[in-house]
Structure formats: C-alpha cells, structure tokens
Amino acid sequence: GNSVTQMEGPVTLSEEAFLTINCTYTATGYPSLFWYVQYPGEGLQLLLKATKADDKGSNKGFEATYRKETTSFHLEKGSVQVSDSAVYFCALTGGGSSNTGKLIFGQGTTLQVKP
C-alpha cells in the first residue's frame, strides 16, 4: 500500500543554517504530495504541495520538488529562523483511479532552531 517515510528527528540547527528534511514515498499512480507544519499546541497547517512530477512547491522560503524517479519530496530552506521550530509532516494522497482523498502521513520530524 501507499506509505511515506520521513527522516527521524529531532533536527537541531542554528539560526540561518540550511535545512533539509528527507521524505520518500511509495504509491501507485501519480499521488499529490504535501508538507504540513505543526507549531507547538496547534493543529497542522498546509505548508506547500505539488501535484505532478517535477513540480516545485514553495511557501515562506521552504521548497520541495516532486521527484518521481527517486520517489522523493525533500523539504528545504536556505536559512532557518527560530520561528521555524515546529514538527513537519510529509504526506500524500494516493494516485491513480482509486484516489479516495485520504492523506497518508509520515511520522513527523521535529525541527528545533537555536539562536
């Protein structure tokens, strides 16, 4: 079945460091891919998405490119801030004709940015 694997955290960085959070997936067909962010005590917010191969999603300085050949959707940011400290979830909806619309989530990666 469809699945998402994220790198384990926590990831601890200094302010202005480069961020990469790895995400790989298994899915049939052409899934849509998402990154969600959860700040402490809050629900999840959609950060960015990509709906077809080679699409690049971007928002608030974060980027991720849909790589079908490597089944990956890695999250990157060139210069992190303390305010980026949160839990990040990679997710997909199943591709193909049987897309039920259910999101499948990775386990989440905690990012802590120190001043």
Place this chain on the structure above:
Amino acid sequence: DVKVTQSSRYLVKRTGEKVFLECVQDMDHENMFWYRQDPGLGLRLIYFSYDVKMKEKGDIPEGYSVSREKKERFSLILESASTNQTSMYLCASSFSGYYGYTFGSGTRLTVV
C-alpha cells in the same frame, strides 16, 4: 479565511463518560476526517466521511463513533471514555485529496 473549528482546545473528562468532540467547517467541503495524534505514533485516522450521513472506519475506530447530520459538522463520540483515549484529536476537511486538507486547531483531551 476558510476555517475548521473545533469546539474545545482543552477538555478533561472522567473515565466512563460519553464525550462529544465537535468540528465545524465553513468551506462547503464534502470530506471530513478525525485523527488522533500521540507521541511516537504520528497521526492515526479514526473515522472519515465523504458525505452527509455517511461514515467510514479509519485505522483505529474501536471505542469511537461519529455523526454527520449536516455537511458542515462532523462529531466524534467516545462512547465510554477510557484513559487510553487521552490524546490530541484533530479534525480536518477537504474538497478533494488533490488539494490536501484544512485542519482545526485540535482538542487536547485528558481522561482521568
């Protein structure tokens, strides 16, 4: 701004109580979902609904039920609360999976 509203941010209930968690969306979305989130276990789907009066079990439906009498409202019911249902509960809605979900702020439920 589009919204998914969960009625309570924090809730404390006693073991054996019947608990209702309410979720309302104002986006005219067909699809609504209930998840629970626990440390080390990620998000687990409890129930979802693709239409009014329709429901489907997710991955961990035991001990829960749902109600969707109106399109905008999706209620999660704990029939007899137990301490192992202490968790963060997240509601979400979507127009279609293609666009992703909009989440509520969550309800942190403690069962004592």
